[in-house]
Amino acid sequence: MAVSCEQLVVGHHQAPVAGPITVTVSPGRVCGLIGPSGAGKTTLLRTLAGLNRPISGTVHRSGAVGVLAQHPRQVANPRWTLRKIISEPARIGGTVADVDTAAATAGLERALLDRFPGQVSDGQLQRACVARLLVQNPPIILCDEPVAMLDPIASGVVIEAVEELSVAGAAVVLASHHQQLVRRRADLVIDLGVAATGR
Numbered sequence: 616m617a618v619s620c621e622q623l624v625v626g627h628h629q630a631p632v633a634g635p636i637t638v639t640v641s642p643g644r645v646c647g648l649i650g651p652s653g654a655g656k657t658t659l660l661r662t663l664a665g666l667n668r669p670i671s672g673t674v675h676r677s678g679a680v681g682v683l684a685q686h687p688r689q690v691a692n693p694r695w696t697l698r699k700i701i702s703e704p705a706r707i708g709g710t711v712a713d714v715d716t717a718a719a720t721a722g723l724e725r726a727l728l729d730r731f732p733g734q735v736s737d738g739q740l741q742r743a744c745v746a747r748l749l750v751q752n753p754p755i756i757l758c759d760e761p762v763a764m765l766d767p768i769a770s771g772v773v774i775e776a777v778e779e780l781s782v783a784g785a786a787v788v789l790a791s792h793h794q795q796l797v798r799r800r801a802d803l804v805i806d807l808g809v810a811a812t813g814r
């Protein structure tokens with residue numbers, strides 16, 4: 616087990632949005648999360664991450680959580696170079712990051728590493744966030760619409776890097792509007808459009 620929930624109902628201010636959901640995402644597995652806008656994908660991911668409190672039910676995590684957000688600019692420090700953004704988890708962990716290898720795996724050109732977020736495209740910044748995840752190597756990765764802002768080529772690079780993390784042993788939850796992409800890549804799929812709401 617890497618991340619699992621049992622009879623989990625998620626929502627805001629005691630108002631349920633989705634659930635009850637019972638699922639286990641084991642190491643090396645990708646769980647897709649689909650559903651229309653407002654179905655509760657972000658709320659469920661935040662609850663699995665421990666950022667929101669469940670309305671009812673339980674969440675179990677076997678280790679640290681890495682997050683890939685839809686809008687990398689909201690999470691990337693604009694005053695840090697991409698190199699620093701990528702290497703920071705290693706510094707915090709007291710190790711030295713192999714930034715060049717992580718960047719190459721994430722499809723990020725080395726020449727961009729000394730730029731600031733304001734000097735690169737959304738896709739390039741998202742690839743830096745993927746490289747940061749590769750350095751962080753967390754056992755659980757939660758992705759909230761990670762390719763919504765990207766063109767098909769950039770999307771493919773990001774999704775392949777996430778799959779590489781999963782093959783290396785991470786449990787991945789991938790929320791996306793792209794039903795086809797999710798159904799193609801995921802080992803199991805939660806459809807919040809049809810999941811019981813528990814209300």
Ligand SMILES: Nc1ncnc2c1ncn2[C@@H]1O[C@H](COP(=O)(O)OP(=O)(O)OP(=O)(O)O)[C@@H](O)[C@H]1O
Nearest residue numbers: 627628632650651652653654655656657658659792
């Ligand atoms: N902080 C909040 N306080 C109260 N209600 C919220 C809050 N955040 C989201 N909601 C509501 O919870 C419901 C689910 O929102 P959520 O963002 O989880 O859906 P989503 O499936 O991720 O949607 P989208 O695909 O548009 O990103 C929506 O009705 C939304 O208005």
